[in-house]
Amino acid sequence: MVRPDSxxxxxxxxxxxxxxxxxxxxSHYVALRLLEGYLPKEKIKxxxxxxxxxxxxxxxxxxxxxxxxMEPWIALAEKLGCxxxxxxxxxxxxxxxxxxxxxxxxxxxxxxxKAVDMLNADKRKYLHYLIEDPRMAAALQKYGGLTPEDFHxxxxxxxxxxPYTDEIVEDTYHWMVRWGLLTGAACxxxxxxxxxxSAADTPAAD
Amino acid sequence: MKKVVSEVSGTVFSLPWLIARDQGxxxxxxxxxxxxxxxxxxxxxxxxxxxEVNPILGHVAFEEARVSIYRA
Numbered sequence: 001m002v003r004p005d006s007x008x009x010x011x012x013x014x015x016x017x018x019x020x021x022x023x024x025x026x027s028h029y030v031a032l033r034l035l036e037g038y039l040p041k042e043k044i045k046x047x048x049x050x051x052x053x054x055x056x057x058x059x060x061x062x063x064x065x066x067x068x069x070m071e072p073w074i075a076l077a078e079k080l081g082c083x084x085x086x087x088x089x090x091x092x093x094x095x096x097x098x099x100x101x102x103x104x105x106x107x108x109x110x111x112x113x114k115a116v117d118m119l120n121a122d123k124r125k126y127l128h129y130l131i132e133d134p135r136m137a138a139a140l141q142k143y144g145g146l147t148p149e150d151f152h153x154x155x156x157x158x159x160x161x162x163p164y165t166d167e168i169v170e171d172t173y174h175w176m177v178r179w180g181l182l183t184g185a186a187c188x189x190x191x192x193x194x195x196x197x198s199a200a201d202t203p204a205a206d
Numbered sequence: 207m208k209k210v211v212s213e214v215s216g217t218v219f220s221l222p223w224l225i226a227r228d229q230g231x232x233x234x235x236x237x238x239x240x241x242x243x244x245x246x247x248x249x250x251x252x253x254x255x256x257x258e259v260n261p262i263l264g265h266v267a268f269e270e271a272r273v274s275i276y277r278a
Contacts, residue, residue, distance in 0.1 A: 023253075024261035026278065048253050052216070071218045092219055096275045097268065104208055104237070108275070111231035115222035118229065129224050133217045135243070158222055181256075 001059060001074065002066045004081035011035055011086045015043035017065035020055035023048040027055065027068035030088045032179055038086075053139050060143075072130040075150045076143055087155075091168070094161055109161045116158045123156055124148045207238040213267050213276035215244040220277055242267055244276070 002008045008017075011034060019035075021027040028046065035044045049055045052069045056077065059067035066085065069077065078084070096105060119126050127148040131140060140146050176182040210232075214220045223241075226232050232239040244264030253259065267273045 023256040023259040025263060048259050070216060093278055094275060100274050107235040107237055111226045111235045112222050114231050115226035118225055119222055126225055129221055130217055
């Protein structure tokens with residue numbers, strides 16, 4: 001996102017300009033994936049600013065030329081007249097610890113799948129969670145607040161939990177190694193273990 | 207009921223989980239789900255060097271084995 005008065009209207013003019021992200025998180029990786037289509041690596045200038053609010057405010061206050069944010073900050077930025085110069089999506093991840101057993105993980109996923117169905121049936125009904133989150137409510141109000149009507153619903157994409165395919169793991173691994181985000185000494189099979197998720201992906205007998 | 211502690215970082219990632227909690231869907235599956243908030247792993251500094259940022263980010267509770275699952 002860029003400010004309403006920003007001269008930037010597409011990613012190709014953002015070379016050597018600071019862009020606020022959170023390193024080692026989705027905003028970092030999706031920024032690289034989006035910008036590498038427009039700019040050579042040496043011109044991409046990402047700066048770690050931390051939380052989405054800190055990234056948004058760095059952009060809004062003019063400390064950086066652009067920021068990478070997710071909802072509800074996209075909706076807020078657009079409500080304030082900011083411009084999206086590019087937009088990308090990535091797979092969310094469920095990260096479970098070693099003590100998560102297959103039956104528990106499957107039960108959790110069945111519950112979440114039902115919630116996904118409810119959410120997709122009426123997304124706007126549940127957007128109050130994004131607006132009323134105590135960590136964000138005050139900040140959103142500071143900039144005029146948000147209502148569920150301010151969100152672009154097709155941007156919100158929720159699906160059932162499924163294991164990563166080997167192809168996705170391999171493609172992502174090679175992309176991360178190419179960008180120096182992983183050492184080539186690591187093997188993708190060492191980093192991703194789908195055993196619990198694969199078992200949990202099996203529907204319940206009921 | 208099986209007790210599970212889950213971290214919530216960005217609310218947008220956990221939206222179905224919050225719905226599942228409030229609609230009793232976890233309880234119906236025999237899961238006693240507790241949510242804890244992510245918290246920063248260190249002071250935020252503005253840097254262009256990713257190596258200066260702790261990649262654990264806010265997932266401290268997961269790293270300390272106080273939660274079993276988180277989303278990002």
